[in-house]
Amino acid sequence: MPSNREIRNALFEQVARIGKVIASPKRLEFLDLLGQSEKTVERLARDAEISVKLASAHLKVLKAARLVATRKDGKYVYHRLADPAVSAFWVHARALAEERLVELQAALREFVTEPEHLRPIRREDLLELARQGEIIVVDLRPQAEFHSGHLPCARSIPLAELERQLASLPRDKAIVAYCRGPFCMMANKAVTLLRQRGYRAQRLEDGVAEWRVAGLPIEAEGAPAPAAP
Amino acid sequence: MPSNREIRNALFEQVARIGKVIASPKRLEFLDLLGQSEKTVERLARDAEISVKLASAHLKVLKAARLVATRKDGKYVYHRLADPAVSAFWVHARALAEERLVELQAALREFVTEPEHLRPIRREDLLELARQGEIIVVDLRPQAEFHSGHLPCARSIPLAELERQLASLPRDKAIVAYCRGPFCMMANKAVTLLRQRGYRAQRLEDGVAEWRVAGLPIEAEGAPAPAAP
DNA sequence: GACATAATCTAATAAACGTTAGAATATTAG
DNA sequence: CTAATATTCTAACGTTTATTAGATTATGTC
Numbered sequence: 001m002p003s004n005r006e007i008r009n010a011l012f013e014q015v016a017r018i019g020k021v022i023a024s025p026k027r028l029e030f031l032d033l034l035g036q037s038e039k040t041v042e043r044l045a046r047d048a049e050i051s052v053k054l055a056s057a058h059l060k061v062l063k064a065a066r067l068v069a070t071r072k073d074g075k076y077v078y079h080r081l082a083d084p085a086v087s088a089f090w091v092h093a094r095a096l097a098e099e100r101l102v103e104l105q106a107a108l109r110e111f112v113t114e115p116e117h118l119r120p121i122r123r124e125d126l127l128e129l130a131r132q133g134e135i136i137v138v139d140l141r142p143q144a145e146f147h148s149g150h151l152p153c154a155r156s157i158p159l160a161e162l163e164r165q166l167a168s169l170p171r172d173k174a175i176v177a178y179c180r181g182p183f184c185m186m187a188n189k190a191v192t193l194l195r196q197r198g199y200r201a202q203r204l205e206d207g208v209a210e211w212r213v214a215g216l217p218i219e220a221e222g223a224p225a226p227a228a229p
Numbered sequence: 230m231p232s233n234r235e236i237r238n239a240l241f242e243q244v245a246r247i248g249k250v251i252a253s254p255k256r257l258e259f260l261d262l263l264g265q266s267e268k269t270v271e272r273l274a275r276d277a278e279i280s281v282k283l284a285s286a287h288l289k290v291l292k293a294a295r296l297v298a299t300r301k302d303g304k305y306v307y308h309r310l311a312d313p314a315v316s317a318f319w320v321h322a323r324a325l326a327e328e329r330l331v332e333l334q335a336a337l338r339e340f341v342t343e344p345e346h347l348r349p350i351r352r353e354d355l356l357e358l359a360r361q362g363e364i365i366v367v368d369l370r371p372q373a374e375f376h377s378g379h380l381p382c383a384r385s386i387p388l389a390e391l392e393r394q395l396a397s398l399p400r401d402k403a404i405v406a407y408c409r410g411p412f413c414m415m416a417n418k419a420v421t422l423l424r425q426r427g428y429r430a431q432r433l434e435d436g437v438a439e440w441r442v443a444g445l446p447i448e449a450e451g452a453p454a455p456a457a458p
Numbered sequence: 459g460a461c462a463t464a465a466t467c468t469a470a471t472a473a474a475c476g477t478t479a480g481a482a483t484a485t486t487a488g
Numbered sequence: 489c490t491a492a493t494a495t496t497c498t499a500a501c502g503t504t505t506a507t508t509a510g511a512t513t514a515t516g517t518c
Binding site: 255286 | 474475476477486
């Protein structure tokens with residue numbers, strides 16, 4: 001019969017396992033990426049810019065902690081978050097880190113707070129303006145991620161396609177660009193390009209995970225489209 | 230000028246620092262304890278049953294991540310959570326762990342779910358019943374923790390005092406006992422004792438941190454009483 | 459069946475971490 | 489000032505973890 005102390009140690013030890021899992025920057029990046037849509041090992045490795053072997057090892061840890069689940073389809077193993085609560089937890093952990101760590105604030109300022117990329121727009125206002133057609137909301141992520149879930153009224157233009165599809169964007173409306181969240185830079189690049197071409201463009205720092213945590217609605221296309229391998 | 234990838238790596242790296250901090254069971258226990266009230270190094274070491282030296286080392290890590298702040302008063306250094314958000318984060322991390330880790334569920338069941346300690350009572354109902362005087366809510370933590378914040382209508386009877394103060398508890402009312410939270414065992418012990426003596430007693434798993442996260446009110450005595458050294 | 463691709467497993471190394479003991483610092487009490 | 493208490497710092501040990509390379513398994517295609 002274990003003592004009180006032994007039981008308590010075991011309980012805290014188990015929670016610490018979650019801590020150990022999110023103690024690795026690459027695993028956090030995986031949670032961020034998997035919050036967008038399910039992905040194969042190779043895709044995750046490419047997006048996070050690490051080797052497939054290392055990605056596989058990290059995924060093993062995430063799976064052992066049941067934060068990530070998998071399904072197999074032919075040659076490919078698709079990984080997804082085991083629960084929406086995992087995505088919410090990532091958002092909360094990032095929020096705490098942003099608030100507590102001066103170093104992170106400094107790093108974020110370096111690339112987010114360029115003077116004109118400001119976000120004077122409230123989330124609820126954005127939703128309303130988009131519904132009324134006053135602004136164009138553009139989702140810059142790969143199409144598979146858009147299909148798996150996106151902001152209401154958003155239009156999918158993957159960053160690689162932006163230049164080609166410029167002509168289809170009306171010049172008389174403001175454009176709000178978003179991507180995977182505050183640590184993603186696709187929206188920044190898009191805003192820079194759009195401004196160069198004379199559009200009124202600004203970034204929204206949120207991604208779908210932040211939007212969901214804020215209690216706002218997310219739209220998804222019928223069946224979740226598998227990510228291109 | 231750092232590349233996009235370098236900046237992104239740095240951002241995830243910073244969040245992983247929070248993960249590293251909560252990757253240790255003793256540090257988590259410290260967050261749980263400091264969520265009750267500020268405490269000295271020695272007090273924390275005693276409560277968590279580790280050496281003062283080790284406690285000091287863990288506190289250094291918590292301080293470096295700015296999750297814990299200190300004030301010095303004479304010989305003693307009092308440690309406290311740097312922000313209520315830290316306590317909320319601990320509650321969220323524990324909730325995710327409880328939900329995702331089968332091992333934790335098993336360990337919790339071992340000591341929480343003894344058949345009669347069930348908690349069929351909803352938090353809001355408890356508040357209402359306590360206001361109406363239908364039940365007695367007893368806080369079993371040390372008095373300093375009670376003073377630093379407690380459930381409304383709760384009465385402080387530290388576990389060590391319970392036997393002595395039994396006579397002052399009415400036998401015709403149900404007693405609800407709570408302590409530091411789901412990982413704390415003081416309320417369990419109290420319920421066992423009370424039932425042996427013929428009281429109707431049950432446990433509430435919440436502590437003040439869980440109560441606060443649920444958006445319910447917490448009362449505190451005027452100035453936060455310093456913990457006894 | 460042979461081959462290419464996707465993913466995992468095993469083993470090995472270097473870095474990071476928890477823990478302990480001993481020395482050092484700061485503050486109060488006499 | 490000296491003694492006692494509270495806390496931190498330094499150094500050292502053993503363990504765990506991230507990462508890489510090489511071998512292995514599973515699936516689909518020719």
